[in-house]
Amino acid sequence: MAHKKINPILKFAIEIGPLIIFFISYSKLKGETFSFAGTQYDGFIVVTALFIPLMLLSTFLLWKLTGKLSHMQLATAVLVVVFGGLSIWFNDERFFKMKPTMIYLLFAGILGFGLWRGESYLKFVMEELMPLQQKGWMILTRRLMLFFLTLAIANEIIWRSMSTDAWVKFKVFGLTIAIFVFFITQSKLFQTYAVEETEDSDDC
Numbered sequence: 001m002a003h004k005k006i007n008p009i010l011k012f013a014i015e016i017g018p019l020i021i022f023f024i025s026y027s028k029l030k031g032e033t034f035s036f037a038g039t040q041y042d043g044f045i046v047v048t049a050l051f052i053p054l055m056l057l058s059t060f061l062l063w064k065l066t067g068k069l070s071h072m073q074l075a076t077a078v079l080v081v082v083f084g085g086l087s088i089w090f091n092d093e094r095f096f097k098m099k100p101t102m103i104y105l106l107f108a109g110i111l112g113f114g115l116w117r118g119e120s121y122l123k124f125v126m127e128e129l130m131p132l133q134q135k136g137w138m139i140l141t142r143r144l145m146l147f148f149l150t151l152a153i154a155n156e157i158i159w160r161s162m163s164t165d166a167w168v169k170f171k172v173f174g175l176t177i178a179i180f181v182f183f184i185t186q187s188k189l190f191q192t193y194a195v196e197e198t199e200d201s202d203d204c
Helices: 008-029 041-065 069-092 094-116 121-126 134-161 163-185 189-193
Strands: 034-035 039-042
Touching: 008 041, 034 041, 034 069, 034 189, 041 069, 041 121, 094 121, 094 134, 094 163, 121 134, 134 163, 163 189
Parallel strands: none
Antiparallel strands: 034 039
16 A cells, blocks of 8 residues: 555544543543443443544554554553453553553664664654654654653552552543654754755764
């Protein structure tokens, strides 16, 4: 399938849609208990069961509209199914709460492995969006690896020490805002190492 460009607002809506529905559904169902096949499930588990197919639908729509999926998108979908499924199977919300930790540790590990090899795997994912010199990619990759590690630690601290309400707000809004702020704060790096502005400078 050929790669296609879609409206960035539509792309963002498809990506964030499952999270928003998760938050709204949790707000409506928290504190409720539901019985299925003789087993009692609280609202969080039921909402988790709703979130999994929504996430898969979102991933499928992105693939249909763009003709491609990044490795990060695929890894996220797989981990949502695995940890969400474990939460439902064992009727234990802790598995789903661990999911962001596992995702960010995986991303940090992949980026770190690339850095160890002297490469920027981030470049392969984002080069079309913002072409940078090699040095810029290496700096951004190192920063993003440390950022992912920070998010993994933050998720562990919050889900283990705070209420489910606090964790849901952190997952839906805190993580999304943190990622947005991270890339905004890298604007100077983007300007300094942009290929079109520094194509005659030393890439090393």
